[in-house]
Amino acid sequence: MSEILNANPTIRNASDLPSRRRQDTTQSLSKTPKGLFASTVPASAYLPDPFSPHSLDSDLSEDDDNEIEPIDEQEIYDLISPISDPEHPLTLGSLSVVNLPDIHLTPTFPEKGAASPLTTLTVLITPTITHCSLATVIGLGVRVRLEQALPPRFRVDVRIKEGTHSTAEQVNRQLGDKERVAAALENGTLVGVLRKMLEGCESGAA
Amino acid sequence: MPSPSSSPKISLLSTLSPPSSSRAWLTAPHPALPLLATCSSDKSVRIYSLTSFTLLSSITGGHKRSIRTCAWKPNLKGESVLATGSFDASVGIWRKYDTDDLNPKPVITPVDFDARDENIDEYEDEEWRFAIVLDGHESEVKSVAWSAGGNLLATCSRDKSVWIWEEVGEDDYETIAVLQEHEGDVKCVAWHPEEELLASASYDDDVRLWREDVDDWGCVGVLRGHKSTVWSVSWEEVTPKVYGEAEGKEDGENWMKRREASGPRLLSCSDDMSIRVWRRNPKEQVQQSRLSIIRNGSSEEDWVEEARLPVAHSRPIYSVAWSKTGRVVSTGGDGAIVVYEERWRQASAEPTSKSVVAQPNENGKGESSGSGPMDGVGTDEEPTQELGGQEEKPAEGERYQQATEWLVVAQFEGAHDVFEINHVAWAPRRDKGGGSAAGQEELIITTGDDGVVKVWTLDV
Numbered sequence: 001m002s003e004i005l006n007a008n009p010t011i012r013n014a015s016d017l018p019s020r021r022r023q024d025t026t027q028s029l030s031k032t033p034k035g036l037f038a039s040t041v042p043a044s045a046y047l048p049d050p051f052s053p054h055s056l057d058s059d060l061s062e063d064d065d066n067e068i069e070p071i072d073e074q075e076i077y078d079l080i081s082p083i084s085d086p087e088h089p090l091t092l093g094s095l096s097v098v099n100l101p102d103i104h105l106t107p108t109f110p111e112k113g114a115a116s117p118l119t120t121l122t123v124l125i126t127p128t129i130t131h132c133s134l135a136t137v138i139g140l141g142v143r144v145r146l147e148q149a150l151p152p153r154f155r156v157d158v159r160i161k162e163g164t165h166s167t168a169e170q171v172n173r174q175l176g177d178k179e180r181v182a183a184a185l186e187n188g189t190l191v192g193v194l195r196k197m198l199e200g201c202e203s204g205a206a
Numbered sequence: 207m208p209s210p211s212s213s214p215k216i217s218l219l220s221t222l223s224p225p226s227s228s229r230a231w232l233t234a235p236h237p238a239l240p241l242l243a244t245c246s247s248d249k250s251v252r253i254y255s256l257t258s259f260t261l262l263s264s265i266t267g268g269h270k271r272s273i274r275t276c277a278w279k280p281n282l283k284g285e286s287v288l289a290t291g292s293f294d295a296s297v298g299i300w301r302k303y304d305t306d307d308l309n310p311k312p313v314i315t316p317v318d319f320d321a322r323d324e325n326i327d328e329y330e331d332e333e334w335r336f337a338i339v340l341d342g343h344e345s346e347v348k349s350v351a352w353s354a355g356g357n358l359l360a361t362c363s364r365d366k367s368v369w370i371w372e373e374v375g376e377d378d379y380e381t382i383a384v385l386q387e388h389e390g391d392v393k394c395v396a397w398h399p400e401e402e403l404l405a406s407a408s409y410d411d412d413v414r415l416w417r418e419d420v421d422d423w424g425c426v427g428v429l430r431g432h433k434s435t436v437w438s439v440s441w442e443e444v445t446p447k448v449y450g451e452a453e454g455k456e457d458g459e460n461w462m463k464r465r466e467a468s469g470p471r472l473l474s475c476s477d478d479m480s481i482r483v484w485r486r487n488p489k490e491q492v493q494q495s496r497l498s499i500i501r502n503g504s505s506e507e508d509w510v511e512e513a514r515l516p517v518a519h520s521r522p523i524y525s526v527a528w529s530k531t532g533r534v535v536s537t538g539g540d541g542a543i544v545v546y547e548e549r550w551r552q553a554s555a556e557p558t559s560k561s562v563v564a565q566p567n568e569n570g571k572g573e574s575s576g577s578g579p580m581d582g583v584g585t586d587e588e589p590t591q592e593l594g595g596q597e598e599k600p601a602e603g604e605r606y607q608q609a610t611e612w613l614v615v616a617q618f619e620g621a622h623d624v625f626e627i628n629h630v631a632w633a634p635r636r637d638k639g640g641g642s643a644a645g646q647e648e649l650i651i652t653t654g655d656d657g658v659v660k661v662w663t664l665d666v
Binding site: 108109112116117118151152153155173176177178179180182183186 | 229247271272274293345346348364391393409434435477520521522524539540541619620623624625626655656
């Protein structure tokens, strides 16, 4: 990693990054970049998770441990945008490696509706240059961050956005291989790199 | 149409206790005793009783990373031998004298591979003893398998190689082949139930078959067709079982004759969410087939894709297993257990794949699976084979092949709550609840990302 692969990446201003006022704003104000109109959105404007089996239950008891927290694309974005690029002191959000429109939450079994709690999360990442050899590590960082932060009902698919990388298919295969990902997380060197990338995230690293 | 009387139901019999606290990869049923060995990412193997459903002993301390796989050596008396394969690139061989009582007696045997010689005499009879480590693979070992006779051990790895080891003396193993023709991780190895013929499944989307020709082990067949990683392969029993009644007596007899000449078939399951059945064309009947391999040597075998099982999974299929009674079970990332049967096709009726969907039942209600009855596959239509892109049946026009069809006969969604299921196996039922057909009834054993091993009955 001695040679910087992309010396002059395009960087977005923090104020341009998609965000939303969070309920725990007092703690995260300093960390979370704010959108221009974010403060005008009341906290109660959270939309319920449309894929949550409970979202239509009006009389849901509050002490139900199995209650599924509504999670939307913005929340996913907030989990992964602070991840640091492995070769720049910049976040994946500011480098536009991760982008809100490229995050998709869909029911894993759409035909089953509320009967299945499983949700497929697809994140398409856009490497800063088309031959970036660090794409796999970046993708792994995103997958690890999401698998650690999200409940197990999520099926996380991290892929390279079409047309943005020369060996996308190869990278996608690796990122989608559960066994390879599990083994990578037992590799001390790689875990060190991932830990550094995830330092900026709220609840710790790999 | 399948008759209503033959609609099996999957019911939870037991959840093995205590579970692993982290991902469990695979559970291997003992070939003779009511024991299960479960490999876990916590670097241990748990030995559970299949009669009390509790933990009997553990193998810990040998491997430095996740234990991904294990296999019981067959045909032993008085002693059990287990091979383990780990992400630490090593294979361990472990031994334990069989004890009459299988009462719970957790035994921890910390072993350091580097200091084995000094330690080996200190263990008592009823403990697991570390015998030998087989080093050679360059990266994670993914699967290990003993040949039917027990004298050969096959191992495979992310290093793209398959190794065959021969036991040449007590705890003495020799490498007799290093097979390197796969172009990606080798995910699974499985031996033919009778012949010294090995199948391997790979990240390169292929299944390869290997056997010894004169003095050298070599690839004798490549099974191409899957569109992504082949996660697992499983052989059919020597004696096939087809359900229902053959429409024409002659068709049934011809099919059986043909099947006898071909020998056991092979199942493969893949990340492409398909399960395929492969059949050997007997030598004297080799025909031109667009799926056949190029024949360039006398030991080459001609294998063709005979059938695809109905599409029933919507995430990668990690494991498939063929039972002694001819049923097939599969599982994977969608957390579903699906059971299939091969039935005599009723020529008069339209092809049908109507499946019977298991309802969560009394045994299952203690599970907080949160999943209701699912009707995803219960349609009256032939499941479309979207992923394969090849609608037409291979080797069409061969009448015997049309004699049978595969149907989904039972299904259980959310079998490990919301978790993925990594492995499924069949084991004979051994507990007292087994009923009149004791020893005949087959259990389904599932192993999940939740670290849990579950035992299911198939109520026929």
